[in-house]
Amino acid sequence: MLKKNLLSLAMAMIVLPLAACSNNEEVATPVETDAETVVVAEPEVMAESEPMAEVVPMDADMAADMTATQSIAEMAASNENLTILTAALQAAGLDTMMMEAGEYTVFAPTDDAFAAVLTKLDVTKEELLANTDLLKSVLPYHVVPMVVKSADIPYGTPIETVNGQMITISDANVITDASGNMANIVGTDMMATNGVVHVIDTVLLPK
Numbered sequence: 001m002l003k004k005n006l007l008s009l010a011m012a013m014i015v016l017p018l019a020a021c022s023n024n025e026e027v028a029t030p031v032e033t034d035a036e037t038v039v040v041a042e043p044e045v046m047a048e049s050e051p052m053a054e055v056v057p058m059d060a061d062m063a064a065d066m067t068a069t070q071s072i073a074e075m076a077a078s079n080e081n082l083t084i085l086t087a088a089l090q091a092a093g094l095d096t097m098m099m100e101a102g103e104y105t106v107f108a109p110t111d112d113a114f115a116a117v118l119t120k121l122d123v124t125k126e127e128l129l130a131n132t133d134l135l136k137s138v139l140p141y142h143v144v145p146m147v148v149k150s151a152d153i154p155y156g157t158p159i160e161t162v163n164g165q166m167i168t169i170s171d172a173n174v175i176t177d178a179s180g181n182m183a184n185i186v187g188t189d190m191m192a193t194n195g196v197v198h199v200i201d202t203v204l205l206p207k
Contacts, residue, residue, distance in 0.1 A: 003107070006177055014205055026169050034100075035043075039055075043061060063098065068192055068193050069193065070192055070193065071098060071099040071100075071192055071193050071194050072098040072099070072104060072106050072117075072192045072194055072195055073086070073095045073096075073098035073099040073198055075100065075190060075192050075197060076089065076098070076108060076197070079105055080149065081110045081111055081199075082110065082111065082199075083106055083111055084109075084111050084114040084115075084125065085108055085109060085110075085111075085114070086138060087125075087130070088114075088129060088135050089130040089139060089188075090138050090183065091129040091130070091132060092132050092135035092139055093132075094135075094136070094139055094140070095138075096195070096202035098192075100194065101147075101193075101194055102194045102195065103145070103146055103147045103194065103195055104143055104144065104145060104147070104194060104195035104196075105142075105143070105144040105146060105147055105148040105195055105196050105197075105198070106142060106143050106196075106197045106198070107142045107143075107167075107175065107185070107198050107199075107200045107204065108142065108197050108198070108199050109142065109183075109200055109201075109202065109203045109204075110186075110199060110200070110201060111203050112201065113183070113200065113202050113203050114128075114203060114204070115203065117202075117203040117205075121174070137163060137201065137206060138146060138204070138205065138206065140161060140162035141161050141162075141163045141165060141167075141178075141204050141205070141206045142161070142165035142200075142203075143161060143162040144159055144160070144161055144162070144205055145162055147195050147196050148174075148186040148196070149196055150185075150189050150198065151187075152197070153169050153173075154169075155169055155171040156169075156170065157166065157172070165178045165206045166178060167204065169185075174187075175187040175200060175202075175204065177205055177206070178205075178207045179203040179205045179206070179207060181202060181204065181205055182188055182202065183197070183200040183201060183203075183204060184200065184201045185198050185200055185203050186199050186200065187199030
């Protein structure tokens with residue numbers, strides 16, 4: 001009986017470690033899955049863009065100069081309110097000067113302004129246009145040998161004209177000539193290729 005019990009105990013000691021080993025092997029066996037491998041794409045490197053050219057803002061003066069396509073004489077000739085001025089420039093031979101390159105400011109009297117001075121001088125339009133000596137004195141009195149836009153008018157300061165005599169402009173845009181006459185500036189900054197034109201409602205008369 002004792003031998004039988006010892007034999008049974010020995011057999012049990014052999015079998016138990018083998019069973020434990022078998023169970024460990026089953027746990028350690030890797031289990032295959034059907035999961036797909038995820039591929040992570042590397043981010044694309046954007047090409048370095050070229051620097052943008054600097055944009056220079058355009059001011060009002062630049063815009064006005066770029067849109068000027070006519071000379072002062074051409075502008076007057078195309079304006080239906082400046083027909084007598086155009087005829088007077090041609091009669092005095094000054095239209096060529098107003099077409100050439102240069103920098104001028106012209107205070108341009110309207111046809112109504114010339115009509116008033118015809119009455120004041122008691123002459124007809126034809127008589128005025130025939131008096132070239134008078135025209136060569138009066139017309140240059142309406143021209144300043146530089147570009148003076150409305151924003152740059154030196155109010156209250158005498159301005160020398162092409163004929164050598166002065167005019168003065170108040171801050172109300174009223175011109176006083178050498179004879180004491182007053183003219184209102186009724187249109188400003190008509191840009192030409194060779195200067196600027198301001199329209200006035202009275203003919204200026206030098207002494």
